[in-house]
Amino acid sequence: MLSSVKWPALLAVAAAILIGGNVRAAETVVNVSTVKQLSIVRVNVTSQPYDFRRPWGKRNPYQRRAIGALLANDRVLVTAELVANANYIEFETAEGGQKVPATVDTVDYECNLAILKTEDTEFLKSLKPLELAIATVGDELSVLQLEENGNLLATRGTMTTADVSRYPIDDSPLLLYRLSVSLQFRDAAFVMPVVKAGKLVGLLARYDPQSSAGDVIPTPVIEHFLRDAALPPYKGVPRIGMAYSSTRDPQLRRFVGLRDQKDGGVYVTEVLKGSTAEVAGVERGDVLLRVDDQPVDQDGNYNDAVYGKISLSHLLSTRHYVGDTVKLSLLRKGEKKELTGTLTHRSPDQYLSAPYVIDKAPRFYVLGGLVLQELSRQYLREWGTDWWKKAPEDLVYIDRQQSELDPDGSHKVVILNRVLPSDATVGYEELNQLVVTKINGVELNKLTDVPGALEKAVNGVHKIEFSSEPMVIYLDAEQVKQSEAILAKTYRLPSLKRLE
Secondary structure, three states: OOOOOOHHHHHOOOOOEEEOOEEEOOEEEEOHHHHHHHOEEEEEEEEOOEOOOOOOOEOOOEEEEEEEEEEHHHEEEEOHHHHOOEEEEEEEOOOOOOEEEEEEEEEEOOOOEEEEEOOOHHHHOOOOOOOEOOOOOOOEEEEEEEOOOOOEEEEEEEEEEEEEEEOOOOOOEEEEEEEEOOOOOOOOEOOEEEEEOOEEEEEEEEEEOOOOEEEEEEHHHHHHHHHHHOOOOOOOOOEOOEEEEOOOOHHHHHHHOOOOOOOOOEEEEEEOOOOHHHHHOOOOOOEEEEEOOEEOOOOOEEEEOOOEEEEHHHHHHOOOOOOOEEEEEEEEOOEEEEEEEEOEOOOHHHOOOEOOOOOOOOOEEEEOOEEEEEOEHHHHHHHOOOHHHHOOHHHHHHHHOHHHHOOOOOOOOEEEEEEOOOHHHOOOOOOOOEEEEEEOOEEOOOHHHHHHHHOOOEOOEEEEEEOOOOOEEEEEHHHHHHHHHHHHHHOOOOOOEEOO
């Protein structure tokens, strides 16, 4: 037993070893008996995502392994990515052998965090919950991994930055730590806890072996998530609902009335309909000077008590919660104004193109062979990690400019994904990735408008209109009806539609 091992000794590392011109960080390996003191547990997940190109089915299942961090009240913290579209989740002892089923208690894909629990509380009794701690730039942190035999591997690295960056699933900015660490491949762990002096400071969610850089979801984001999860219903991350640009341009500063070069403030370029900013009275062209008692500089930063100069997004989305009141000091046409707003959360359903569709099936409607769907970023991601380069330009444009095209997110974009050849679609087989605007003269604001539009056929013909070439096509209504059973059998479709 190594029960007397202390964290400083546990995480101490030998000097770096120069091998073949590459610096390789030394690793501390600890016997499996000590793992029980470190409050970590293996997490195995079997996932099966939906196929957005063939929305009636799923992709092949796959498995992921991770290392979860045990917190108070038998909660195990992992990333939301790990459990996305999960069919089965289990906890496993460090050395393997003993496994128990687990379930998702709370998940937030915007901050990329999830809490897992098991009904078998005896499984976690030997572990002591981890406490949380704050890390700052320059701190020496340790990434925890497990070898196949259950031994703990602690690899030390240096925290190089704390900055606001976009998270991968929602593409929204939140605080992120950057860690410089040389990790060796061990047990294919998808998530790894990061600790400082025996306390959890974050979860390693991304690692680039070429640059030896890792992205860490940090304590402030975790604390925000945990507090929300403890007070159901879960409310999520608040958003102010406006975009802004720097005021460093001297001509812009003169135009908006910022006379002194030392004056801060950012120029409001966009205000989302129904957002906190709009309800509070913020207008495009305003200059945001302060939020509460925090001055905003020319680049949209404020002086945080922990991290120094950092983006205003951290103050609004992590330091505050949904329902909090914020005071906004503005300059409008040379006149100062004081406004008050209540922070709200914008759900993915309130977007023209939803930022993510996870844990639920995509909507679709097969019309005589035309596969109709609603546009989402999840659909665009079918083109790969660089989808914004490879996906159809028209659809990417809609996703990127949706706040201007539909400010309040009250509409959806119906698209023609593909055409399944049938007697009703002869000559249209090559059509795909088109925006459907109308059916039988009825404007489509969402996919659920399709059934009603089909009742408006004229002289037994359905008229389908698009936003680009071929602009209009026609389907024989009787052929469409007769093709349903043939399509279901030929293409093995469990259903020709899913509207909920």
